[in-house]
Amino acid sequence: MSGNYFVKRVGQAVLTFFATVTLTFVLYQMMPGGPAEALRNVILQQQMGSGNTIDPARIEQLVAQYTNLESDAPIYVQYYQYMSSVFLEQDLGESLYENTAVTTLLADRIPWSMLISVYAMVIGYTGSIVLGAVMAFKEKSRFDSVSSVVVIGLNSTPYYVAGILFIFFFSIRNEFFPTGGRVGLGVEAGFNVAFMQSIAHHAALPILSMSVLGLGAALTMRGNSVRVLGEDYLRVAELRGLRNSRIATQYVGRNAVLPMYTQFMIGIAGVLSSSVIVEQIFSYPGVGMLVYEAIQVRNYPVLMGSLIVFTLVTVVAILIADLTYGFIDPRISAGGDNE
Template identity: 35%
Template sequence: MNYKWLIRRLASVIIAIFVTIVISWALLEFSPYSPANYIMQFINPQDFAQKPELYASLIDYLNTLRPHGNPLINAVNYIWNTLHGNLGFSIISNVPVAELIAVALPWTLFIVVTSILISFFLGIRLGQKLGYLRGTKTDSVATVSLSILRSVPIYIYAVLLIYILAFIYHIFPTGGAYSIHVTPGFNLPFIASVLYHAFLPILTLTIVNLVGWILQMRANTIYVLGEDFVNFAEISGVKKDIIEKKYIGKNAILPLYTSLIISIGFSFSGSVFVEQTFSYPGVGNLLINSITSNDYPTEMGVFIIIIVAVIVGNLIADLTYSFLDPRAKVGEE
C-alpha cells in the first residue's frame, strides 16, 4: 500500500467532512424560518391578550437553546462540539440530538442494508442473464421496461404498496416498526413483528435499487462478453458454466463493488420518503419531522450522519477494492 496516498486520502476525507459540516451549519443557521413559528401554531391565541409579546418571549427562550451572537464563534463552537460527539439538543423535545439519532439509526440501517443486499445479489444475477440475451426481443422489452421503472420516484412505489397491500387487502400494517402488543427485546414475537412491519419499507427500497443493479450488471456483462480473454476461453473449450461464473460474472461485478458500498450512504436520503410514508421510526422520519418543526440542531445532526456515511463508504470502497481485483493496487497514481 502506498502510505503517502493513504495519508492524502484520509486528509481529503477529513476536509470533505469539515467542509460539509460548515456548509450544513451555514444553510440552517441563516435560514429565515424560525422554530417559534411551528410552536406558535399549537398555542390558542384567545388565551393570550398580547400575542406579539408572547411571540417575542418565545423567540428569546428559543435563542437560549440555539446558539446566537457572533456567527464565527457559533460556527467554531458547533464544529468543536460536533467533533466531540455533541450535536446539541433538540429544540422541540429538548433531548440530545445524538440520543435521538442513536435511537433512529438502527431502524434505518436495518431496512437500508437489507434492501441493498437483497437487490444487489438478485440484480447481478438477473442483469447477467439479461446481458446474455443482448439484441433479442426479450432484452429490448426488459431494458425499456426497466428504464421506465427506474424513472419512477421512490415515493410512488411506497404509496402504491401501502395503498394496495395495507389499505385495500390489509396484508401488511400501515406503519410503525413493531406491534404495540409485543414486548421489545430479543424474543421471537418481537423479532417477527419487526420483520412484519419492515417488509413493505424493505420491499420499496429493494424494487428501486434492483432496477439499477440489473441495468448496470447487464451493461457490464455485455462489455465483458466482447473481451478477448472470453473469446479465447470459448475457443479453448472451457466449460460454459466456468466462463459464466469465473470469466464473465467476476469481471462484470467488480465495477459494481464501489457503487454497492457508496449506495448504502446514499440510500439514507431515499429512506426519507419511505420512512415518512410508512411512519417508520428511522433517521429519514426524524429528518422530516425536524424539517417540519424547524428543529435546527436535529436537522444538522441528521445531515452530518448522511454526509459522513457517503464519504466513509467511498473511502472503504477505495481501500478494499484491491482485495477483489489484484490488478488494482491501492494508492497507484
C-alpha cells in the first residue's frame, strides 16, 4: 500500500466525517423549534410545575450550558462553538431531561448495544459463510434449492418482525426467555456466574433476531464460491492430488470470502444504528433505546451526540476495510496506485 493511497483514504474519511456532522448540525438548527427552543420549553414546563419563576437571563445560561451554544448568536458562531466543544473538549453537551452529560449516557449504553450487535453479526456472517459454501458444493441439488428459498425469505423479512415472533413464541407463550431488560432483578452485578448467565439470557433473543440480517450474505458466499469453483488453479490443485478439505478451505473458501470482507466491515459500521428498533422491541436499555427516547422527546443534545458516534464508527470501519483489504487480498495491493 502506497503512502499516497493511505493519505488519500484518511483524508476522505476525515472529510466525510466533518461533512456529515456539519450537515446534520445545520439541519438541526434550521428545524422549527430547534435545540434552543426545545430546551426553553422544557425549562418553562418545569417552571410551571414547580411554581417558581426563573429569570430569563438564567434560562439563556441554561440553554448555553446544555447545548454548548449561544442561542442568539449567528449559526456560524454556534457551529464554531459546538465543534470546538466536541473536538477540543470532548463535550457533547447535557441531556435535556436526565441532567447528565451526553458522553456519560453514551458510555453507559454503548457496551450493551455492542454486546448484542457484535455477537449477532458474527453469528450471522459465520452461518452465512458456512451455508453459502455448502450450497455451492452442492449446486443444483435439492439442498441448494431449498436453502436458497429459505435464505431469500429470511433476507426479505425485517429483523424486527423476527424479533416480534421470537417474543411471542419464546417469551409469551413458552416463557423460555424474558421479554425485556438486560439483567434479571435481584442479580448482583459483578464478575460472577449468575450475572453473566443473566446477561446472556436477556441478550439471547435480541442477538437471534439481529443475526437474521447476516444470513442474506449466504447467497453472496454461494455466488463467490461457484465462481471460484470454475478457476483453473482448482483443477491444478486437484491434479496435484491435494485433499478435498484443503482445497475447500485454502483455495475455495479463502478466495470466495474475500469479496465479503468489505461487506463485513460495513456491517460493523451498522452495529449501533441497527439496534434502535430491536432494543425498543425487547426493551433492552442500550444506545438504540436511548436514541429512540431522544427522538420521542426531541432531546437534541443526545441525538446529535449519538449521530457523531454513529458517524465516527461508520467512517472508521470503512476506512479500516479500505486500508486492510490489500493485506487480505495481495492482488489488490499489487495494483499500485490503480487499486
